[in-house]
Amino acid sequence: MSDLLRFGISIDHRLLQQFDDLIADKGYVNRSEAIRDLIRNTLVTEAAASDEEEIVGTVTLVYNHHTRELSRQLTNRQHTSHGLVISALHIHLDEQNCLEVIVVKGKAREVKKLADEMIGARGVKHGKLVMTTTGKDL
Amino acid sequence: MSDLLRFGISIDHRLLQQFDDLIADKGYVNRSEAIRDLIRNTLVTEAAASDEEEIVGTVTLVYNHHTRELSRQLTNRQHTSHGLVISALHIHLDEQNCLEVIVVKGKAREVKKLADEMIGARGVKHGKLVMTTTGKDL
Amino acid sequence: MSDLLRFGISIDHRLLQQFDDLIADKGYVNRSEAIRDLIRNTLVTEAAASDEEEIVGTVTLVYNHHTRELSRQLTNRQHTSHGLVISALHIHLDEQNCLEVIVVKGKAREVKKLADEMIGARGVKHGKLVMTTTGKDL
Amino acid sequence: MSDLLRFGISIDHRLLQQFDDLIADKGYVNRSEAIRDLIRNTLVTEAAASDEEEIVGTVTLVYNHHTRELSRQLTNRQHTSHGLVISALHIHLDEQNCLEVIVVKGKAREVKKLADEMIGARGVKHGKLVMTTTGKDL
Numbered sequence: 363m364s365d366l367l368r369f370g371i372s373i374d375h376r377l378l379q380q381f382d383d384l385i386a387d388k389g390y391v392n393r394s395e396a397i398r399d400l401i402r403n404t405l406v407t408e409a410a411a412s413d414e415e416e417i418v419g420t421v422t423l424v425y426n427h428h429t430r431e432l433s434r435q436l437t438n439r440q441h442t443s444h445g446l447v448i449s450a451l452h453i454h455l456d457e458q459n460c461l462e463v464i465v466v467k468g469k470a471r472e473v474k475k476l477a478d479e480m481i482g483a484r485g486v487k488h489g490k491l492v493m494t495t496t497g498k499d500l
Numbered sequence: 501m502s503d504l505l506r507f508g509i510s511i512d513h514r515l516l517q518q519f520d521d522l523i524a525d526k527g528y529v530n531r532s533e534a535i536r537d538l539i540r541n542t543l544v545t546e547a548a549a550s551d552e553e554e555i556v557g558t559v560t561l562v563y564n565h566h567t568r569e570l571s572r573q574l575t576n577r578q579h580t581s582h583g584l585v586i587s588a589l590h591i592h593l594d595e596q597n598c599l600e601v602i603v604v605k606g607k608a609r610e611v612k613k614l615a616d617e618m619i620g621a622r623g624v625k626h627g628k629l630v631m632t633t634t635g636k637d638l
Numbered sequence: 639m640s641d642l643l644r645f646g647i648s649i650d651h652r653l654l655q656q657f658d659d660l661i662a663d664k665g666y667v668n669r670s671e672a673i674r675d676l677i678r679n680t681l682v683t684e685a686a687a688s689d690e691e692e693i694v695g696t697v698t699l700v701y702n703h704h705t706r707e708l709s710r711q712l713t714n715r716q717h718t719s720h721g722l723v724i725s726a727l728h729i730h731l732d733e734q735n736c737l738e739v740i741v742v743k744g745k746a747r748e749v750k751k752l753a754d755e756m757i758g759a760r761g762v763k764h765g766k767l768v769m770t771t772t773g774k775d776l
Numbered sequence: 777m778s779d780l781l782r783f784g785i786s787i788d789h790r791l792l793q794q795f796d797d798l799i800a801d802k803g804y805v806n807r808s809e810a811i812r813d814l815i816r817n818t819l820v821t822e823a824a825a826s827d828e829e830e831i832v833g834t835v836t837l838v839y840n841h842h843t844r845e846l847s848r849q850l851t852n853r854q855h856t857s858h859g860l861v862i863s864a865l866h867i868h869l870d871e872q873n874c875l876e877v878i879v880v881k882g883k884a885r886e887v888k889k890l891a892d893e894m895i896g897a898r899g900v901k902h903g904k905l906v907m908t909t910t911g912k913d914l
Contacts (some may be wrong), residue, residue, distance in 0.1 A: 369531065372506045373532070376637060377539065394510050400539070418838065420834065448867055483803075484805055487816055533760050587729055601739045605731075635700045635701075635735030636735070643787055646784045648808050653816065657819065677795045684798060
């Protein structure tokens with residue numbers, strides 16, 4: 363963030379009051395930051411909907427590590443992803459259950475496809491993909 | 501909207517450029533309106549998450565009107581909703597399929613419960629609840 | 639629904655117990671109906687994500703009907719939508735606020751574009767698009 | 777998954793055909809697994825909506841690590857979270873941008889509050905919370 367601009371918005375005082383209450387509740391230090399977050403959120407949502415944009419994704423998986431072959435299958439899938447997978451974090455939730463977060467970078471379409479395959483693997487109890495920004499243009 | 505305030509927000513010029521492109525695409529006439537929409541959207545989402553807030557909902561249902569008893573069941577359910585249902589619009593999509601939009605007003609909790617019951621009725625192919633504002637405070 | 643098939647699914651008894659509790663809560667009469675609803679929901683979500691599929695949409699708008707030109711603008715937009723708009727329901731929420739539900743049918747891409755324009759119109763306080771099925775294949 | 781039950785569901789053949797096509801596309805090996813995933817997804821969504829259920833969350837943050845004090849602030853916030861934070865993964869996306877995934881476990885209400893605070897911190901460009909299961913009951 364190098365080149366800052368400033369612009370004004372007009373708003374009904376009751377609407378602003380409610381917004382101020384909400385963002386205080388969410389821990390924002392000021393309105394500018396809260397509104398920039400709303401703007402960035404909208405842009406990220408649009409980018410994620412467009413298949414060809416480069417995005418970063420995190421795939422959260424919860425699975426039973428006793429499921430035969432699952433760990434190996436997930437690891438293999440990551441290694442054959444042609445450079446999409448950047449990193450992975452593995453956590454032992456309890457004796458049976460693991461959580462794995464896989465960080466992926468690539469075109470939205472490729473990221474979704476890889477996420478679908480891992481989430482759909484037999485033994486994965488729950489999985490979710492978050493699509494976020496590479497940070498470059500935001 | 502009677503009592504208008506004006507405040508400034510500072511923002512990186514590249515972020516603003518992307519936002520301007522997006523809102524032009526979506527047909528907004530200016531930034532203030534787009535940002536007010538983001539703010540109102542956030543407030544409506546919060547209100548809908550809180551069970552006790554008064555909201556307006558629209559329940560969209562698609563169903564096969566040949567399903568025995570379904571039309572009557574849906575109508576009965578609306579009439580026994582203790583004043584939640586304001587109005588309904590019925591559309592014949594084709595010889596078999598109907599779309600019905602039911603407009604509901606009440607506490608978020610009650611509205612969700614009524615929507616769940618109608619969406620879950622046997623013969624309803626797809627249903628979705630939109631929770632919106634009564635307009636009073638926005 | 640003419641040609642019914644039947645197939646079996648195997649499931650852990652604790653998982654099934656939780657599902658049974660949830661669907662009883664939501665008012666489902668049996669598991670088959672609840673699972674068919676999950677399946678149809680998934681198919682509708684996929685269709686809505688694909689720009690070229692024919693879908694039915696409902697656009698819910700809340701606006702202040704005193705906003706100059708807004709009613710006329712919304713009506714004009716509907717009339718110039720080249721046959722997308724099937725019907726509309728208008729409700730007076732209070733002295734100032736109206737709710738309008740516009741039912742639209744067409745390609746997902748066209749429906750989203752029309753919805754964006756109406757939701758982005760100056761004076762519209764909140765708007766939401768629901769994309770649902772034409773019912774034909776579900 | 778120790779105690780497996782089996783039950784049948786009846787379904788229109790065209791609906792089943794479409795479902796089969798979709799799950800093949802998503803890489804599922806069979807219908808049972810796909811339907812169990814739909815069921816678990818629904819249960820996780822319900823649990824996340826209920827403030828008091830114990831869940832696991834992953835918070836994905838993208839931020840500019842040059843933002844003064846931000847890294848330290850995020851680290852401090854995690855350390856004062858009274859045991860909510862299990863682990864964190866930090867990735868250097870480029871010279872300016874970092875991605876951090878924080879894994880959190882606790883009541884849905886507490887997890888949401890902590891996520892809101894980190895996402896709202898000045899300098900965080902985009903943030904998203906995924907709520908998933910501890911795996912215990914699924």
